[in-house]
Amino acid sequence: MTVVFADLSGYTAVAERMDPEAVKGLVERCLRRLGDEVERYGGTVDKYIGDNVMAIFGAPVAHEDDAERAVRAALGMQDAMAGINAGLDETHGVTFALRVGVNTGEVLAGAVGRDYTVIGDTVNVAARLQTAGRPGSVTVGERTYRATRHAVEYRPLEPLELKGKADRVSAWEAVGVVAAQPAGRVLGRSEAPLVGRREELRLITSLYGRVVSERRPHLVTVIGQAGVGKSRLTRELERELERRPNPPTVRQGRCLPYGSSIVFWALGEVLRAECGIVDSDPADVAWSKMAKKVEMLACDGDPKRMAALMARLLGIEAPPDVPMPDMHDAQRMRESFFAAVQSAIEAMARRNPLVLVFEDIHWADQGMLDLIEHLGQWVRGPLLILCLARDELLERRPGWGGGRRGATSIFLEPLSPAETRDLIAALLPADVGDEALVPVVAERAGGNPFFAEEMVRLVADEGGSNGGQLPDTVQALLAARLDLLDPFERRLVQHASVVGRTFWQGSLTGVAEGEGRDLSQALAALQEKDIVVPGEGSRLAGEPELAFKHVLIRDVAYGMLPKSVRAHKHFEVGSFVEERAGDRTDEVVALLAEHFGRAAALGREATLDASELERIERKALHYLEAAGDAAMTFYSNREAFVHYEAARDLARRHDPEALARAGEKQGDAALRLGRVDAAIDVWEECLEHHRMHENLERLADLHRKIGSGYWHKGDRRAAIEHHQKGINLLKDGPPCLELVRLYEEAAWLYMQTGDNMLAIYASEKALRLAERLGETRAASRAHGIFGRVFGRIGDMAKARENLERAVELARGSDQSETILALLALGQHLEVSEADYEQAQSAYADALALAEEIGDVPSQVELHAALGWLALYRADWDAVKESSEASARLSEQQGLAGKLCLSYVLRGLLRWRDGDWDEAERLFRRAMSWQSRWAGPRRRLRRYSGSRWCCATAAISRAP
Numbered sequence: 001m002t003v004v005f006a007d008l009s010g011y012t013a014v015a016e017r018m019d020p021e022a023v024k025g026l027v028e029r030c031l032r033r034l035g036d037e038v039e040r041y042g043g044t045v046d047k048y049i050g051d052n053v054m055a056i057f058g059a060p061v062a063h064e065d066d067a068e069r070a071v072r073a074a075l076g077m078q079d080a081m082a083g084i085n086a087g088l089d090e091t092h093g094v095t096f097a098l099r100v101g102v103n104t105g106e107v108l109a110g111a112v113g114r115d116y117t118v119i120g121d122t123v124n125v126a127a128r129l130q131t132a133g134r135p136g137s138v139t140v141g142e143r144t145y146r147a148t149r150h151a152v153e154y155r156p157l158e159p160l161e162l163k164g165k166a167d168r169v170s171a172w173e174a175v176g177v178v179a180a181q182p183a184g185r186v187l188g189r190s191e192a193p194l195v196g197r198r199e200e201l202r203l204i205t206s207l208y209g210r211v212v213s214e215r216r217p218h219l220v221t222v223i224g225q226a227g228v229g230k231s232r233l234t235r236e237l238e239r240e241l242e243r244r245p246n247p248p249t250v251r252q253g254r255c256l257p258y259g260s261s262i263v264f265w266a267l268g269e270v271l272r273a274e275c276g277i278v279d280s281d282p283a284d285v286a287w288s289k290m291a292k293k294v295e296m297l298a299c300d301g302d303p304k305r306m307a308a309l310m311a312r313l314l315g316i317e318a319p320p321d322v323p324m325p326d327m328h329d330a331q332r333m334r335e336s337f338f339a340a341v342q343s344a345i346e347a348m349a350r351r352n353p354l355v356l357v358f359e360d361i362h363w364a365d366q367g368m369l370d371l372i373e374h375l376g377q378w379v380r381g382p383l384l385i386l387c388l389a390r391d392e393l394l395e396r397r398p399g400w401g402g403g404r405r406g407a408t409s410i411f412l413e414p415l416s417p418a419e420t421r422d423l424i425a426a427l428l429p430a431d432v433g434d435e436a437l438v439p440v441v442a443e444r445a446g447g448n449p450f451f452a453e454e455m456v457r458l459v460a461d462e463g464g465s466n467g468g469q470l471p472d473t474v475q476a477l478l479a480a481r482l483d484l485l486d487p488f489e490r491r492l493v494q495h496a497s498v499v500g501r502t503f504w505q506g507s508l509t510g511v512a513e514g515e516g517r518d519l520s521q522a523l524a525a526l527q528e529k530d531i532v533v534p535g536e537g538s539r540l541a542g543e544p545e546l547a548f549k550h551v552l553i554r555d556v557a558y559g560m561l562p563k564s565v566r567a568h569k570h571f572e573v574g575s576f577v578e579e580r581a582g583d584r585t586d587e588v589v590a591l592l593a594e595h596f597g598r599a600a601a602l603g604r605e606a607t608l609d610a611s612e613l614e615r616i617e618r619k620a621l622h623y624l625e626a627a628g629d630a631a632m633t634f635y636s637n638r639e640a641f642v643h644y645e646a647a648r649d650l651a652r653r654h655d656p657e658a659l660a661r662a663g664e665k666q667g668d669a670a671l672r673l674g675r676v677d678a679a680i681d682v683w684e685e686c687l688e689h690h691r692m693h694e695n696l697e698r699l700a701d702l703h704r705k706i707g708s709g710y711w712h713k714g715d716r717r718a719a720i721e722h723h724q725k726g727i728n729l730l731k732d733g734p735p736c737l738e739l740v741r742l743y744e745e746a747a748w749l750y751m752q753t754g755d756n757m758l759a760i761y762a763s764e765k766a767l768r769l770a771e772r773l774g775e776t777r778a779a780s781r782a783h784g785i786f787g788r789v790f791g792r793i794g795d796m797a798k799a800r801e802n803l804e805r806a807v808e809l810a811r812g813s814d815q816s817e818t819i820l821a822l823l824a825l826g827q828h829l830e831v832s833e834a835d836y837e838q839a840q841s842a843y844a845d846a847l848a849l850a851e852e853i854g855d856v857p858s859q860v861e862l863h864a865a866l867g868w869l870a871l872y873r874a875d876w877d878a879v880k881e882s883s884e885a886s887a888r889l890s891e892q893q894g895l896a897g898k899l900c901l902s903y904v905l906r907g908l909l910r911w912r913d914g915d916w917d918e919a920e921r922l923f924r925r926a927m928s929w930q931s932r933w934a935g936p937r938r939r940l941r942r943y944s945g946s947r948w949c950c951a952t953a954a955i956s957r958a959p
Contacts, residue, residue: 001058002070002104003126008051009097037076041069067147074100074138101130104143128162138174145172196419217383219376224412227450230388248353255363263636297347302854309340334635349381362393367636414447427456478556497558498569502547564606570599593627596620621650641669660689680709700726701738740769747785759789780809822846864901900926
């Protein structure tokens with residue numbers, strides 16, 4: 001068990017300067033924020049005592065790395081305290097200091113009264129360590145230090161005299177955590193035999209056979225700890241499949257260790273390999289390769305539009321004449337992107353059975369995980385998706401792959417003692433050691449094949465070894481192996497570790513030139529020693545790619561570098577990638593943000609020269625904001641939020657304008673995530689900046705966004721109030737698009753609240769301004785609002801006139817906008833005027849246009865709309881045809897929520913035939929799917945009738 005004690009100091013001084021209730025509120029907010037860090041790392045806040053927090057790691061739920069989690073949480077508390085103090089100093093002119101003590105040991109755990117808690121000497125020592133520490137520090141005991149020294153950088157302290165302890169107590173001060181773990185394993189020159197994994201291999205090959213025979217996808221996830229043999233099993237599977245008469249196409253994608261903020265990286269690697277795109281390709285060449293490949297695959301839909309959707313992922317801009325979905329509708333953009341990827345993968349699988357291998361998906365961003373599950377459920381064709389992950393995946397996605405026939409999870413356990421001995425005996429050179437060494441090494445390896453291999457290599461490197469002298473941990477083992485390298489080779493390994501799991505020979509040229517050494521010769525020696533291995537290709541044309549033999553080698557090598565060196569090397573790597581990417585930096589913008597961002601963070605910790613640090617931080621700021629923009633494009637809102645937060649942290653020191661700009665975008669991401677309060681808070685911060693600079697357009701637009709946030713919270717009064725504030729700022733100035741949007745949204749708000757006259761007034765204002773600005777798209781939307789308002793008050797002539805004008809204007813500006821305008825017109829004609837013939841014409845026109853530009857989500861809705869018109873005229877064949885078309889497209893493209901549209905129609909067909917049980921089942925399915933569809937409310941009206949239909953079916957079959 002590990003216990004954390006955190007104490008706020010400076011409380012008394014603050015209390016003397018402020019009202020007691022205000023101080024109490026401040027302290028409570030601080031303690032809650034510190035408690036958030038505990039929960040973030042999987043700990044439990046045991047209690048709040050005055051201005052102290054006590055937390056426990058290891059009970060009531062235990063993890064194998066509880067000590068490390070506790071220290072990370074303690075360091076996170078200090079980081080959080082810095083942020084808290086920045087705000088307190090600005091608003092109240094006060095700050096707190098924080099001391100944290102961490103200790104590991106045995107405790108007595110259980111219920112005291114009605115609360116669960118822990119008591120014992122370990123708890124007491126944690127409290128004493130906190131008291132003995134200096135303000136702003138994290139002080140740990142010996143067992144905590146020993147359990148975490150591979151992952152945390154420490155500074156030793158003089159042994160402490162602690163109350164209640166007879167002897168002095170050893171203590172260390174945590175300086176910071178070692179950087180995130182590197183990526184997975186690649187094929188080496190020599191390889192251990194496959195031991196203890198034959199059953200798992202047979203299972204996966206059997207599943208592949210079923211995929212081919214049934215021509216349906218299957219998702220296989222292999223889960224196990226680092227070094228347990230996931231990559232080794234995958235390589236053996238590839239060899240097994242290659243020996244078949246018709247071997248499959250295999251494509252691999254890796255998730256980077258910092259991948260949760262780099263969106264769809266693994267998919268990008270698959271697409272680059274399939275299209276033959278390398279980083280040095282100019283943008284026009286990369287686009288040509290992508291478009292040609294998609295056309296050759298004969299995907300369903302418009303090949304250029306599909307290529308453009310996927311090209312955005314790779315930072316490739318399509319020609320301006322290629323139709324794209326509305327970039328402002330992020331949800332529709334994501335649906336279109338998923339549909340395009342699905343269609344491409346299906347086409348690849350139809351050409352030849354396809355195996356997609358995604359490594360280390362526990363590091364993947366949320367969007368990538370969503371896409372993998374989407375492909376595993378909706379692709380039509382022989383596709384095996386093989387994912388490799390550690391147990392952390394199930395912490396992020398507890399239901400991963402569960403409950404579906406097309407998904408299998410395989411848990412790789414450590415080898416048995418007998419299997420471990422067999423492996424070591426096969427690896428141990430005949431001229432090194434004796435048979436007595438095998439059981440000693442096997443016991444130390446603990447069933448981990450990689451640990452066993454590395455231990456055998458260390459024995460061989462040293463020319464024989466006493467088993468009792470072998471290191472107890474794999475980190476210490478690898479450090480010992482690296483210490484045996486030639487100094488120049490060791491420096492090459494350390495510098496390569498900064499690049500990542502894979503690296504290019506050119507990225508090490510500066511190191512070799514600086515020392516006057518032969519780089520090729522040194523890299524060849526490292527391959528002979530099985531430290532690095534050849535990569536599986538290169539994304540930089542003409543640049544040989546290499547990789548570390550295993551994730552942990554890179555980790556240990558990276559940890560050997562001082563922070564100042566790491567900072568400089570991350571900046572050099574970022575500059576190298578930036579230079580090689582040329583005009584396609586958009587493709588690697590998240591990778592650049594990662595390297596420059598790490599350089600900035602490490603530079604601050606290492607206290608680099610102020611001018612040098614500023615140069616690094618400005619570069620990091622630029623790419624962190626750009627990475628957030630890229631993530632927003634793909635609806636990867638969590639990742640965007642993180643990038644913008646990091647950018648704002650840098651901008652606070654250098655660029656107030658960037659602080660406000662990134663903050664506004666972060667608010668947009670927060671609103672998409674449903675974090676409305678967070679969005680409003682950051683937008684209000686931005687308001688203060690723009691007030692100081694009298695930027696009226698930005699001020700007004702921020703009021704519009706804040707109003708939108710309040711509308712989401714259900715506070716209609718505040719929503720309208722903020723829109724009015726924005727309008728007041730701009731109404732006496734020159735026309736601008738910000739004012740058009742304010743009037744548009746205000747009109748919509750008034751329409752929702754039933755204030756039709758104000759809605760007409762605001763719509764009129766939006767329309768006149770849009771016409772003066774020549775913004776036909778905005779004018780189209782204004783006419784659309786006009787039409788709906790007039791429809792509400794019963795003026796059908798004006799409603800129809802405005803809705804038809806909206807269509808007319810949209811036709812001249814934007815195809816996606818035209819589809820929406822035709823949908824609105826068709827719904828008015830159908831519902832308000834019962835003019836089914838003209839409604840049919842509007843829906844048919846919209847469907848033809850949606851098919852032309854490949855807008856599948858709209859096609860699904862329009863087929864269903866046409867089905868309802870057929871229902872009105874009792875054309876049951878047409879109802880069936882439309883419902884099947886809508887369902888087919890929904891299932892093909894994985895638009896699960898929209899299945900509610902076709903299920904209602906299918907249910908009505910069964911109801912008409914007197915099949916009450918099947919009708920009720922379909923209506924209930926429609927209700928279930930409807931809850932997953934975030935479609936526009938105006939188009940949910942008819943489908944909410946599924947509840948009535950369900951009740952009707954039940955009544956109709958009652959005795």
